[in-house]
Amino acid sequence: MDCLYVVSLVMRSEGFESYRCDRNMSLGINLVSMSKVLKTMGKDDSLTIRVNDDSDSIIISMESQNQDKFADYELRLMDFGIAHVGIPDTDYSCTINMPSSEFSRICRDMSIIGDSVLVCTTKEGVKFSAKGDLGQGCIRLVQTANVEKEEEAVIIKMKEAVALTFYVEYLSMFCKAAQLSPQVSVNLSKDTPLMCEFKIAEMGHVRFYLAPKSEGDKS
Amino acid sequence: MDCLYVVSLVMRSEGFESYRCDRNMSLGINLVSMSKVLKTMGKDDSLTIRVNDDSDSIIISMESQNQDKFADYELRLMDFGIAHVGIPDTDYSCTINMPSSEFSRICRDMSIIGDSVLVCTTKEGVKFSAKGDLGQGCIRLVQTANVEKEEEAVIIKMKEAVALTFYVEYLSMFCKAAQLSPQVSVNLSKDTPLMCEFKIAEMGHVRFYLAPKSEGDKS
Amino acid sequence: MDCLYVVSLVMRSEGFESYRCDRNMSLGINLVSMSKVLKTMGKDDSLTIRVNDDSDSIIISMESQNQDKFADYELRLMDFGIAHVGIPDTDYSCTINMPSSEFSRICRDMSIIGDSVLVCTTKEGVKFSAKGDLGQGCIRLVQTANVEKEEEAVIIKMKEAVALTFYVEYLSMFCKAAQLSPQVSVNLSKDTPLMCEFKIAEMGHVRFYLAPKSEGDKS
Numbered sequence: 001m002d003c004l005y006v007v008s009l010v011m012r013s014e015g016f017e018s019y020r021c022d023r024n025m026s027l028g029i030n031l032v033s034m035s036k037v038l039k040t041m042g043k044d045d046s047l048t049i050r051v052n053d054d055s056d057s058i059i060i061s062m063e064s065q066n067q068d069k070f071a072d073y074e075l076r077l078m079d080f081g082i083a084h085v086g087i088p089d090t091d092y093s094c095t096i097n098m099p100s101s102e103f104s105r106i107c108r109d110m111s112i113i114g115d116s117v118l119v120c121t122t123k124e125g126v127k128f129s130a131k132g133d134l135g136q137g138c139i140r141l142v143q144t145a146n147v148e149k150e151e152e153a154v155i156i157k158m159k160e161a162v163a164l165t166f167y168v169e170y171l172s173m174f175c176k177a178a179q180l181s182p183q184v185s186v187n188l189s190k191d192t193p194l195m196c197e198f199k200i201a202e203m204g205h206v207r208f209y210l211a212p213k214s215e216g217d218k219s
Numbered sequence: 220m221d222c223l224y225v226v227s228l229v230m231r232s233e234g235f236e237s238y239r240c241d242r243n244m245s246l247g248i249n250l251v252s253m254s255k256v257l258k259t260m261g262k263d264d265s266l267t268i269r270v271n272d273d274s275d276s277i278i279i280s281m282e283s284q285n286q287d288k289f290a291d292y293e294l295r296l297m298d299f300g301i302a303h304v305g306i307p308d309t310d311y312s313c314t315i316n317m318p319s320s321e322f323s324r325i326c327r328d329m330s331i332i333g334d335s336v337l338v339c340t341t342k343e344g345v346k347f348s349a350k351g352d353l354g355q356g357c358i359r360l361v362q363t364a365n366v367e368k369e370e371e372a373v374i375i376k377m378k379e380a381v382a383l384t385f386y387v388e389y390l391s392m393f394c395k396a397a398q399l400s401p402q403v404s405v406n407l408s409k410d411t412p413l414m415c416e417f418k419i420a421e422m423g424h425v426r427f428y429l430a431p432k433s434e435g436d437k438s
Numbered sequence: 439m440d441c442l443y444v445v446s447l448v449m450r451s452e453g454f455e456s457y458r459c460d461r462n463m464s465l466g467i468n469l470v471s472m473s474k475v476l477k478t479m480g481k482d483d484s485l486t487i488r489v490n491d492d493s494d495s496i497i498i499s500m501e502s503q504n505q506d507k508f509a510d511y512e513l514r515l516m517d518f519g520i521a522h523v524g525i526p527d528t529d530y531s532c533t534i535n536m537p538s539s540e541f542s543r544i545c546r547d548m549s550i551i552g553d554s555v556l557v558c559t560t561k562e563g564v565k566f567s568a569k570g571d572l573g574q575g576c577i578r579l580v581q582t583a584n585v586e587k588e589e590e591a592v593i594i595k596m597k598e599a600v601a602l603t604f605y606v607e608y609l610s611m612f613c614k615a616a617q618l619s620p621q622v623s624v625n626l627s628k629d630t631p632l633m634c635e636f637k638i639a640e641m642g643h644v645r646f647y648l649a650p651k652s653e654g655d656k657s
Contacts, residue, residue, distance in 0.1 A: 030353065033353040033354070036331045036353075037331065037356070040324075040327075040328040040331065057354055067361070068360065068361040068363055068373065069321075069358065069359070069360055069361070070358070070359045070361075071328070071356065071357070071358040071359075072356065072357055073332070073354065073355070073356040074354045074355050074356070075353055075354040076353065076354045102507075105478075108478075109478040109509070112474045112475065112478065113511070134468065134471040134474075134513055134514065135471070135495055135511065135512045135513040135514045136511070136512050137475070137509065137510065137511040137512070138509070138510055139507065139508070139509040140507070140508045140509075141506065141507055142505070142506045142507070142508075144506055154506065249572065252572040252573070255550045255572075256550065256575070259543075259546075259547040259550065276573055286580070287579065287580045287582055287592065288540075288577065288578070288579055288580070289577070289578045289580075290547070290575065290576070290577040290578075291575065291576055292551070292573065292574070292575040293573045293574050293575070294572055294573040295572065295573045
């Protein structure tokens with residue numbers, strides 16, 4: 001991983017009502033345009049996404065439930081000049097499962113204090129801390145003994161304690177995916193990018209990778 | 220019509236609780252000021268608007284229902300130096316009645332793709348299309364066969380098919396009036412300004428006129 | 439009072455669940471930081487604020503109800519170089535009690551018309567008026583004879599009529615406290631700063647003082 005952060009989104013074919021792919025393809029999609037177009041969908045519309053062979057555009061078609069409105073968008077594909085970003089499989093030292101809304105709040109709260117957040121795990125729980133011009137702050141989450149609702153649990157699986165520093169701005173950005181899933185899994189190992197995963201129902205997941213700040217980095 | 224767009228608002232005297240006008244008058248009102256002042260009204264206040272003979276200001280008085288609060292505003296009238304904008308009566312080739320929220324959405328969706336929208340009518344329905352840097356998009360509305368709610372109907376009355384291009388920015392601006400009425404009527408003829416009308420209850424209407432883009436215009 | 443406006447906030451020790459103060463202290467707190475940190479509190483969290491002897495920071499600790507989340511913030515104190523702003527006790531000529539939402543609205547409405555507002559009290563009621571480029575406006579509030587809800591009453595206690603002009607921008611700023619209390623008390627005397635008070639439940643109050651505009655000030 002030669003970059004600061006990487007996003008990986010997996011949506012398995014079983015998750016679609018109908019799915020056909022004759023050969024593997026890499027498509028360079030302008031996410032800003034794609035997202036604008038997808039937002040035009042009505043809540044009961046059905047959606048078809050299509051790329052024809054040798055085409056340089058992606059076709060997005062929407063149809064209203066009672067078939068009285070049809071929208072077709074054709075967006076230009078982009079040539080990124082990259083085939084694949086390699087992300088090595090990692091056996092993480094520490095995995096924290098927690099409510100995604102809680103992770104989101106902690107990132108927001110730490111960003112008030114400083115640009116980067118130090119994440120420390122111990123057997124008792126996980127500690128997030130930050131320093132800055134105003135002063136300093138820290139938040140400790142205790143592993144939940146037993147919770148009524150599974151999605152409110154904080155569970156820490158730890159082989160080895162870790163203490164890693166990350167730019168909180170990127171973590172906050174990742175947390176925009178918090179609405180996809182009530183729980184997030186944050187995976188940490190020494191000198192290894194953090195991986196945080198939000199499940200997408202039974203269909204797949206989105207994973208964010210963020211390189212830790214090295215000691216020499218200016219905060 | 221020597222301008223790009225014109226707005227005409229008609230509120231008939233029967234619509235007012237009390238209405239008195241001794242002689243016809245043309246008043247130049249600063250709409251921004253007027254709108255700011257009208258927004259100060261409480262929801263159960265009564266409103267009186269008055270212009271005295273030979274006055275250069277309009278007086279707006281509000282009174283709370285239980286008569287414990289009185290507000291009076293006196294706004295300067297403006298001299299536009301114009302008596303009347305002539306809008307010729309037109310027998311349009313094509314009239315589209317549709318839900319105003321739908322028209323509003325289509326304008327918003329087309330504005331994602333391009334600066335201008337091509338409106339084409341056929342016997343089957345109406346097609347809106349746009350092109351731009353991202354790619355292209357089009358939305359087709361089918362005439363509704365039978366709808367339960369009259370206000371959800373899409374009805375196209377057509378003497379002759381039309382294909383006209385308009386700046387979508389102005390159409391979007393007109394759609395701010397969509398909350399006045401559940402239905403909008405969009406009227407089109409070749410080489411003639413579009414007229415779109417929102418009814419104001421039993422009291423009157425607001426009409427927006429927009430000149431089509433000529434072929435030579437840069438999109 | 440050598441400044442344009444002063445804010446004074448009193449929260450009595452009885453209002454706290456636990457309160458300990460060994461000796462009087464003046465603390466210079468950065469309100470922007472303090473407010474950011476306090477906003478991170480969950481709605482059922484408990485809050486402890488602490489300053490140690492000879493410390494140059496204030497410690498804010500929050501604890502979730504079920505004791506699974508702990509947050510500690512340490513904010514630097516500031517040295518204002520001032521011990522106390524003297525505010526002389528005043529026996530005001532005129533006290534207006536009114537719904538704080540109404541006062542807030544009047545300030546907002548007058549700010550549409552001009553930069554400053556003239557407040558005139560008479561036996562019948564109170565009149566707010568403003569002038570500006572658009573024209574002029576005035577709002578009269580009548581003393582309420584009898585109201586069902588005490589918090590909706592407008593009550594004017596007057597020893598002497600007053601007519602004072604204030605910058606409406608500051609009054610609007612004070613009105614941000616309107617959510618603390620359903621009623622505001624506005625106190626006026628000739629050539630004396632206005633004092634407007636919002637009660638904080640049974641615990642204390644916040645008072646805002648604003649010097650009147652002198653005749654010579656540019657509006």
